Amino acid sequence: MRELVVISGKGGTGKTSIVASFAALADKCVVADADVDAADLYLVLEPTIVHREKFSGGSRARIMSGHCTACGKCEEVCRFDAITYDGPGNGRISKTYRIDPIACEGCGVCAYFCAEKAIEFAPAENGELFVSETRCGPMVHARLGVAEENSGKLVSLVRTRAKAIAQERKLDLVLIDGSPGIGCPVISSITGADRALVVTEPTLSGLHDLERVSDLTRHFGIETQVCINKWDVNEDLASEIETQARQRGLRVAGKVRYDPAVTKAQVHAQAIVERRCEAADDVRDLWRNLRDTRD
Numbered sequence: 001m002r003e004l005v006v007i008s009g010k011g012g013t014g015k016t017s018i019v020a021s022f023a024a025l026a027d028k029c030v031v032a033d034a035d036v037d038a039a040d041l042y043l044v045l046e047p048t049i050v051h052r053e054k055f056s057g058g059s060r061a062r063i064m065s066g067h068c069t070a071c072g073k074c075e076e077v078c079r080f081d082a083i084t085y086d087g088p089g090n091g092r093i094s095k096t097y098r099i100d101p102i103a104c105e106g107c108g109v110c111a112y113f114c115a116e117k118a119i120e121f122a123p124a125e126n127g128e129l130f131v132s133e134t135r136c137g138p139m140v141h142a143r144l145g146v147a148e149e150n151s152g153k154l155v156s157l158v159r160t161r162a163k164a165i166a167q168e169r170k171l172d173l174v175l176i177d178g179s180p181g182i183g184c185p186v187i188s189s190i191t192g193a194d195r196a197l198v199v200t201e202p203t204l205s206g207l208h209d210l211e212r213v214s215d216l217t218r219h220f221g222i223e224t225q226v227c228i229n230k231w232d233v234n235e236d237l238a239s240e241i242e243t244q245a246r247q248r249g250l251r252v253a254g255k256v257r258y259d260p261a262v263t264k265a266q267v268h269a270q271a272i273v274e275r276r277c278e279a280a281d282d283v284r285d286l287w288r289n290l291r292d293t294r295d
């Protein structure tokens with residue numbers, strides 16, 4: 001079983017549309033939507049959820065105002081300025097301390113120092129994980145709560161589940177829609193993958209993003225190929241990206257032209273290759289090139 005991860009330097013490069021097409025073209029695969037901060041693969045693959053579970057990425061502190069004596073120790077030790085003196089009174093004192101759940105980083109220091117044991121430190125519910133069936137096969141995806149962090153941990157969980165399903169059903173490919181950028185979630189998306197495909201666009205930021213993302217995949221020793229999406233929007237920059245890719249030892253596996261049919265496909269919840277259009281031919285070529293270099 002192999003893992004192919006599709007990533008990009010930033011969101012909006014067409015990465016997810018390409019993953020959806022790969023899912024439609026692959027014979028036997030499990031799809032893992034690891035872009036948990038902006039999961040939108042479900043809009044195209046229209047999954048039917050068969051299993052869901054809560055995700056906890058860490059603990060969070062909460063002051064039980066009834067036990068608080070307002071000594072102020074917790075505010076003093078919190079390095080994240082998450083504690084303020086504006087909590088409710090409790091019959092003995094008119095005001096207690098309060099923890100801002102958004103600012104709390106879950107380090108637990110306040111609970112450790114509170115002599116009154118007035119701080120509850122319990123696992124927080126940060127999101128949900130889903131296992132679904134789609135017309136292209138099984139899919140594992142997730143939803144992170146608003147302003148929740150620890151998406152790297154959730155990404156790892158999505159990948160682990162997808163691999164387990166692939167093993168169980170004897171499917172030979174896990175297709176990962178990776179997180180964009182170069183932060184913690186994308187590192188969780190790519191570590192241990194067999195191959196990465198970087199989707200980029202012919203813009204100056206696309207050129208720069210390719211540099212950053214390919215530095216990251218090189219650091220983790222992942223064989224990397226490149227797809228230039230909407231390459232004909234700026235042919236000069238597209239050829240600059242090709243040159244840069246070659247200089248970095250990256251193979252350009254394919255180029256997908258700009259095609260208004262791609263937007264129509266999205267509107268109708270279709271993968272590009274599920275519609276007759278020129279971009280669909282480009283994506284098929286891209287898939288063939290990637291598949292042919294699979295060892």
Ligand code: SF4
Nearest residue numbers: 068069071072074114
């Ligand atoms: S350390 Fe405990 S008792 Fe003191 S203010 Fe904080 S919560 Fe209240």
Ligand code: SF4
Nearest residue numbers: 078104105107108110
């Ligand atoms: S758990 Fe850490 S970050 Fe959260 S309020 Fe307590 S000391 Fe501050």
